[in-house]
Amino acid sequence: MNEDKFIQVNNLEKTYENGYQAIKSVSFSVKKGDLVCLLGPSGCGKTTTLNMIAGLLNPTGGDIIVNGKSLLNVAPKDRNIGYVFQNYALYPHMTVLQNVMFPMTVGKNKKPKDEAEKIAQKFMKLTHIEELADQKPGNLSGGATAACFDCTCTSARTTNFVNG
Numbered sequence: 001m002n003e004d005k006f007i008q009v010n011n012l013e014k015t016y017e018n019g020y021q022a023i024k025s026v027s028f029s030v031k032k033g034d035l036v037c038l039l040g041p042s043g044c045g046k047t048t049t050l051n052m053i054a055g056l057l058n059p060t061g062g063d064i065i066v067n068g069k070s071l072l073n074v075a076p077k078d079r080n081i082g083y084v085f086q087n088y089a090l091y092p093h094m095t096v097l098q099n100v101m102f103p104m105t106v107g108k109n110k111k112p113k114d115e116a117e118k119i120a121q122k123f124m125k126l127t128h129i130e131e132l133a134d135q136k137p138g139n140l141s142g143g144a145t146a147a148c149f150d151c152t153c154t155s156a157r158t159t160n161f162v163n164g
Contacts, residue, residue: 004031004032005029005030005031005065006029006030006031006032006033006034006066006067007029007030007053007064007065007066008028008029008030008063008064008065008066009026009027009028009029009049009053009062009063009064009065010027010062010063010064010065011025011026011027011061011062011063012025012026012027012049012052012059012061012062012063012064013025013026013059013060013061013062014045014048014052014057014059014060014061015060015061022045022048023045023048023049023052023059025061025062026045026049026062027062038050052064053071053081054076054079054081055071055074055075055076055079055081056076058072059072066079066080066081077106077107077108078107078108080109082103082153089149090137090145090148090149090152091137092136092137092138093136094136094137095133095134095135095136096124096129096132096133096134096135096136096137096140096148097117097120097121097124097133097134099137099148099152100120100123100124100148100151100152100155101113101116101117101119101120101155102152103152103153103155104116104119104120104155119155120151120155121133122155123151123154123155124151126151127147127150127151127154128147129144129147129148129151132144132148
């Protein structure tokens with residue numbers, strides 16, 4: 001791997017079962033610390049590409065390499081890639097505290113519940129939403145929802161984010 005390439009997408013392809021080819025040979029690399037935007041018209045494959053990087057869709061060709069390791073056979077929960085949806089993806093049946101804790105309680109870096117709760121409370125305090133701990137996302141203002149979502153992503157200590 002070229003040391004300055006943190007994420008490499010090599011000849012990525014996605015063809016659906018109905019024969020529709022959504023992605024045809026997409027390749028790009030990202031250096032560590034870079035902010036990258038995928039731009040293009042509706043339907044050109046931006047979200048499909050991000051979904052494949054995050055592991056939400058399986059490519060039908062090509063490879064996705066992060067830190068020199070192929071992600072093709074790595075489960076989404078084990079990729080250390082946070083996916084930021086266009087709308088805030090909070091679990092409506094969980095409280096703010098439960099939403100913030102959730103990413104820390106799954107995957108290969110799973111933490112004990114009491115440790116996850118302490119970390120969640122720390123991040124909630126830093127983002128000034130500790131008083132919302134027992135609220136459900138449906139009861140939050142737009143700003144509080146955004147703060148809760150940011151807190152959820154940050155508390156998980158995920159180092160890579162893609163925004164779909």
